[in-house]
Amino acid sequence: MTEIRTSPSATSGPLVSLDPDSSTAKHVQLEAAIRDAIRGGRLLRGQQLPSTRQFAADLGLSRGVVVEAYQQLTAEGYLTSRGGGYTTVAADRAPPSPAPPTPRALPRIDLLYGRPDVSRFPRAAWLRSMRTVLTKAPHDRFSYLEGYGAPELRSALANYLNRVRGTWAPADNVVVTSGFAQAWSLIVRVLAAAGVRTFAVEDPSFEDVRPIAAGAGLTVVGIGVDDEGIDVRALVASAADAVLVTPSHQLTGAVLSAPRRAALVRWAQQRNAIIVEDDYDSEYRYDQVAIGSLQGLAPDQVVYAGSASKTLAPGLRLGWLIAPNRLVGAVAAAKLDADRGSPVIDQLAFADFLETGAFDRHLRTMRPLYHARRDALLAALAARLPELRPVGISAGLHLMVWLPTDLDEQAVVTEAARRGLGINGLAPHRIAAADRGALILGFAKENERAIADGVDVLAAAINEVRRTRGTE
Numbered sequence: 001m002t003e004i005r006t007s008p009s010a011t012s013g014p015l016v017s018l019d020p021d022s023s024t025a026k027h028v029q030l031e032a033a034i035r036d037a038i039r040g041g042r043l044l045r046g047q048q049l050p051s052t053r054q055f056a057a058d059l060g061l062s063r064g065v066v067v068e069a070y071q072q073l074t075a076e077g078y079l080t081s082r083g084g085g086y087t088t089v090a091a092d093r094a095p096p097s098p099a100p101p102t103p104r105a106l107p108r109i110d111l112l113y114g115r116p117d118v119s120r121f122p123r124a125a126w127l128r129s130m131r132t133v134l135t136k137a138p139h140d141r142f143s144y145l146e147g148y149g150a151p152e153l154r155s156a157l158a159n160y161l162n163r164v165r166g167t168w169a170p171a172d173n174v175v176v177t178s179g180f181a182q183a184w185s186l187i188v189r190v191l192a193a194a195g196v197r198t199f200a201v202e203d204p205s206f207e208d209v210r211p212i213a214a215g216a217g218l219t220v221v222g223i224g225v226d227d228e229g230i231d232v233r234a235l236v237a238s239a240a241d242a243v244l245v246t247p248s249h250q251l252t253g254a255v256l257s258a259p260r261r262a263a264l265v266r267w268a269q270q271r272n273a274i275i276v277e278d279d280y281d282s283e284y285r286y287d288q289v290a291i292g293s294l295q296g297l298a299p300d301q302v303v304y305a306g307s308a309s310k311t312l313a314p315g316l317r318l319g320w321l322i323a324p325n326r327l328v329g330a331v332a333a334a335k336l337d338a339d340r341g342s343p344v345i346d347q348l349a350f351a352d353f354l355e356t357g358a359f360d361r362h363l364r365t366m367r368p369l370y371h372a373r374r375d376a377l378l379a380a381l382a383a384r385l386p387e388l389r390p391v392g393i394s395a396g397l398h399l400m401v402w403l404p405t406d407l408d409e410q411a412v413v414t415e416a417a418r419r420g421l422g423i424n425g426l427a428p429h430r431i432a433a434a435d436r437g438a439l440i441l442g443f444a445k446e447n448e449r450a451i452a453d454g455v456d457v458l459a460a461a462i463n464e465v466r467r468t469r470g471t472e
């Protein structure tokens, strides 16, 4: 290691440490060292560097190495050369950047909201679809595509959704997105540009949706939800010209009732408003027959959104929209603008996966598995925590329990987390304040045994919260 200081008065530590054994070129090492010294504040703006000749001699390098480093850093704006051959520092120290957030540790028992069992991802079947795609797809499929997505996937999705979800969609109305998250960003941008001003969302609703709508310049209003789903009367009374709903399985577990569905569609048709139907959790239904999509009832008023995050894996980032004729072009243009399209090989693999029936088979495997896990959670709650009455149990991957009024939601969630149990409170998803806490309990990720253990931990956490408050 060769160490050198520019001038004893200018720096208190070594400016340059070159490693003679490193495979990194000397000029690159020198550049990095000078850059670091400037960013770290050891070399200050205006300060003069040694001449190339002097520096090279001190370091035992050829002068050309130092010249190259100075030229590169001059091009990058870190150095400037003055008349007379002087080189001085031209940049300021970098402002201290906050430490990157540490990744959240996974809880020992994970009953968090929205976590499917990704260990059941159908790897072998997906691999078969991947192999088919890589063998058979024409070369031009791997080029830039239109914002709508791969034609094969748009058509496979239209076939699947029309058959299974009762949508009414030609493939032309389908746009492939990077999950629901992106679908929502595209929709709010497009609707804001089309003149929508006030967007209603269910209260409570998934907390991530509101800032995205507000970011697009929309006013967001919350509309209450009861055990029949969104309160359509309150929606009618509001100023909203669009609404986001989760009719198949609301965060509170509610499924939108038939009269409310009819009333919602009437509202949209009379006001010429848009319903965004997030068909979340529609694939999992335990004690009721599946209810068709709203989009099938009013294709001109509904933007339908779906995602493979809960059926296959969130990491796939595969989602889709069915948009009415008057909006679909703008949605595809916004998608192109956002990221030039979703990864095409995954799109084609998913198309094959749908068309070959592998998706149906996968769901047929997962439904009884999740059903059994839901039953295990209900049984454990009945045995260990009968005071917590579960609601919204007929569909999806989570249920909800109201907390007795003496229990603070955040205190229970925090104490459970301290004991290694991941659960969610409802409060972050609420818009209006409420006098009663609730917990959302996911049952998809863990097996029956772990679910029972999780409920034991929850019972212990609740005891602890009560003990420390002296209410027991």
Ligand SMILES: Cc1ncc(COP(=O)(O)O)c(C=O)c1O
Residues within 6 Å of the ligand: 113, 114, 178, 179, 180, 181, 182, 206, 246, 278, 280, 306, 307, 308, 309, 314, 318, 319
């Ligand atoms: C209400 C709701 N819709 C959709 C999704 C799926 O989101 P994404 O497709 O971006 O993973 C989630 C995920 O948790 C959700 O909570």
